[in-house]
Amino acid sequence: MSILEIKDLHARVEGQEILKGVNLRVGAGEIHAIMGPNGSGKSTLAQVLAGKAEYEVTAGEILYKGEDLLELSPEERAQAGIFMAFQYPVEIPGVSNTYFLKAALNAIRKARGESDLDAVDFLKLVRERVELVQLDESLMSRPVNEGFSGGEKKRNEIFHMAVLEPTLAILDETDSGLDIDALRVVADGVNSMLRDDRAFVVITHYQRLLDYIIPDHVHVLVHGRIVRSGTKELALELEEKGYSWVEEEAATGEAVSA
């Protein structure tokens, strides 16, 4: 069974249709990259998957492990194992990063019928995972994302992911704004989490991230549709030629599978 199956998904925000029939199937153990020019609907797709209320699904369906995802609230999705790394992680003044993660992890464990992790085990887990993303430990006690640099915020997202251990992780332009060192850290974090029963959807504008996170499939989203799918070579081709040629193809209405 697929972990994620998106069928003819249409979605709009503020009355404007952004997604116009997206189809995607993500199997367990796979990494899918979704690329596309700005405004193509990449982030909308991520937000719809995470359950943001402002994004209205007007047609189509999303199945997560065979179940209707659209029926679930954002927290139910997270509890079911979906994680989205935000393109713009939100600053939460006054909520310490550690407290926040503890509340999140315990909510997820509770939904799975597991007991709360005790303080010792929790701290052990956090220490272990924070090393993975080489985040300064002082950022643990600071309010979530407040005063973090851009790179720290993105690494913090990966850190949250590493603690929450999702089944499906969606990375929404996690690479944007990162220097090469931070990019490697993020990629190492993701790579260390690869498992047969876990899947990644990596949304990116640039091919560069895919030098470090090797995708099994690459999809090109243009004007709210996946217009081309292929292997990692497609990403290299896009890097070389830019998006205009796929946009032209999209304009003619052909969806091509390479």
Add this chain to the structure above:
Amino acid sequence: MALSTAAQSYLEGYEAFAALGAEPPQLVELRSHARERFEALGFPSVLEEEWRFTNVAPLARSGLENLVEAGSVNAAQVDALSYDGCDRLVFVDGRVAPEHCTVERLPDGAFVGSLRQALSECPDLVLEHLGRHAPTQDRAFSALNTALFVDGAAILAPKGSIFERPIHLLFIASESAEGHAFYPRNLVVAGEASQLTIVESYAGLCNQYFNCVVSEFVGEQSSHVDHYRLQRESRASFHIATVQTWLDRSAVFSSYNLALGGRLVRVDTGAMLDGEGIECTLNGLYIASDDQLIDNHMRVEHKKPHCNSHELYKGILDGRARAVFNGRIFVHQGAQKTDAKQTNRNLLLSREALVNSNPQLEIFADDVRCTHGSTVGQLDEEAVFYLRSRGIEEEAARSLLTYAFANEVAEGIRLPEVRQEVEEFLFNRLAAGEIVRQAV
């Protein structure tokens, strides 16, 4: 009843009051002047700028009478409101309750006790300060308190004294206070280079009463005072207070004004920075729901150069609650290098809640750094979504963010017992308080 008639009725006790015993002539004069001022001022009306948003008509209409004889409270009631590790003075209905006071290990020469006792033991020091700082000229309630107070706390810290234990001034409205008014009066004189921590807390064991308080603080040169004011009055009560501080050179004064109870609450907090190099921090947190009204008026005066004042006031309002914040920073001519910052942030959890926030700066010096800011808003929906997307239930997300909003003030409270009381209050108040308790 017209406001003026209602005001007049409170002075009826004044004549009977003279029977309390002989008072020093300065005090008699102070009271007599205050009485005249109150007679002239009456209860303030909403036509007055300082009272625009706070209508005291419910107080005027309530027909409360001055309490002649204090009620009593039992040890269990006192213990429930006490803090470990503090010396304690207990006042019931504005009168000292010696049987509940526990004061040990005072520094040499220090006085900690009732104001009345201080007046007889060290009248000169008391009269040097009593009524010299809290203004009565244009403040009706401060005048009313000055005219009618029976007792309160006096803490007199001599030069260089260090108080190892915090002093808790516990004010309880007993069951006998129902339907009555009383007027606690407090004086704290922190002598040169002394250091002490004071907790003023207010609680009620009955429903409707009027607690009209004046507290004067004097911080002499290089004194350090940590002050906490925890107001948890009954939900039908009126609490109107003046907290006036006068600070001398290099004094450090830090105060937390925590308003969690009462039906109609007004606190006028004033600080006079009258020497160089003073550090004055005035923080506050008010949490109101249903039909509570909490009004904080602040006035910080910088009279001399090189002083810092910082004010952070935060409010959380639910139901039909209302809050008023009026903050004024006044920088006198010549008070160069003043660093003054005032921030008021309000979180509205319901559509009906309302805040009137009005920070003001008046600056008559040209080399200063003064900032003020005020915000009124709801919870950040982006933040709510962010928390939910990590698995936290919506109610818990909202509670956690509300807690975090309050905690910016609460986390600065250095006295653990007071901080814990505020936290407990929040855990009990928040819809998902238990989850927040587990998380933090």
